Amino acid sequence: MVEHIFRHDYGVLVASILRRVGSQHLETIEDAVQFAMMQALEHWVRHGKPDNPSAWLYQVAYRKVLSELRNAQKRNQLLTEFTQVESETGPPNIDVPLQGEMTDSMLRMLFIACHEALPVQSQLVFTLKSLCGFTVGEIAQRLMITEANTYKRFSRARQFFENKAAPLDELAELEAAKRLPIVHHVLYLVFTEGYLSSQNDMAIRTDLCEEAVRLTSLLSASALGNAPETTALLALMYLQMSRMVARQDDAGTLLLLEQQDRKLWDQKAIATGLYLLQQSAQGDCISRYHLEASIAAEHCMAPSFAETRWDRIVASYELLEKITKSPLIQLNKTIAIAEWQGPEVGLTNLHSAEHSGWLGKSFYWYAVKADLLFRLGEQESANDAAKRALALAPTLEIRKLFGKRFHFME
Secondary structure: OHHHHHHHHHHHHHHHHHHHHOHHHHHHHHHHHHHHHHHHHHHHHHHOOOOOHHHHHHHHHHHHHHHHHHHOOOOOHHHHHHOOOOOOOOOOOOOOOOHHHHHHHHHHHHHHHOOOOOOHHHHHHHHHHHHOOOOHHHHHHHHOOOHHHHHHHHHHHHHHHHHHOOOOOOOOHHHHHHHHHHHHHHHHHHHHHHHOOOOOOOOOOHHHHHHHHHHHHHHHHOOOOOOHHHHHHHHHHHHHHOOOHHHEOOOOOEOOHHHOOHHHOOHHHHHHHHHHHHHHOOOOOOOHHHHHHHHHHHHHHOOOOOOOOHHHHHHHHHHHHHHOOOHHHHHHHHHHHHHHHOHHHHHHHHHHOOOOOOHHHOHHHHHHHHHHHHHOOOHHHHHHHHHHHHHHOOOHHHHHHHHHHOOOOO
């Protein structure tokens, strides 16, 4: 429960205070938010959770920022304006922004962080770390880069924003339109981390998925983000969320799509996703989110795994490859080809794909290879690939899934 609140509020708190005191104090703000959360762990255990946890965290974090600025003798105009608070021994008396204002700050900061002067990957690293509360390890896995590279990119991006110190309310409509694709990507990655978490003790993080849906819904309703691509992304999230309950068995073990009880799928979420997908077709272009949502829709509408229209899914993946290059898209297309045309054709496609670099070291590659080899009866080669997939699996839950799938004992 507490972790859910922290995940939900971390980025909103950073964004709200950042908007108030300026990007030149970013590191101080991040430290203060972390301090507030540590204080909450101690205080809430003894005295219970407050009626408004977000306001409590904001007050503690904001007072900490002011205290740090005062102690560092950074007495500028902002400090003069915002340090009119009671003594340290008295109760907090800080004007806490309304929830809507804090959410607006979060959305605006997503656009501010996606600054074109930074490389795209640095924008993603900074946004996921500072505004979404991701760890360096989580970011590295999602962006398929090393942790050292992740930290380096984050440090450079943070220094850029600390030195920039630009007014955070000045964002031209044209600038926002240019930055919207990166904002989409950030929200997509937040949802993806929730859908299959890189944390070792939690396979699915519904809180992150719900947060991504919430922010994307707000983005879709805002002047900054009301676009067909946003609607398509929201459609994708709803269609994926519809299967969430069925993705684990009673013991919490992950289940593959073919193993899921389709009666557990949320039909209301599916209907919402299909409606949004239809609405997103009103634009002039097709994005990766349109195609991924159409793939998810095929799965949701199929009466059974065997009756899935795999030919349509393969066609969508082929279009998707033309829009964005990703090794995961190659692997997912391979799986769909194997279901449509058989494991031998799928294995041929797998071997023709580029598997150097990240993909060659990924458990995804070896898991798909093992599955296809097992289906072809090539037991020895399949066992080798399965063992490799098991060794490379990043979390306990994924290792359990492979152990069950490939008949290995954990």
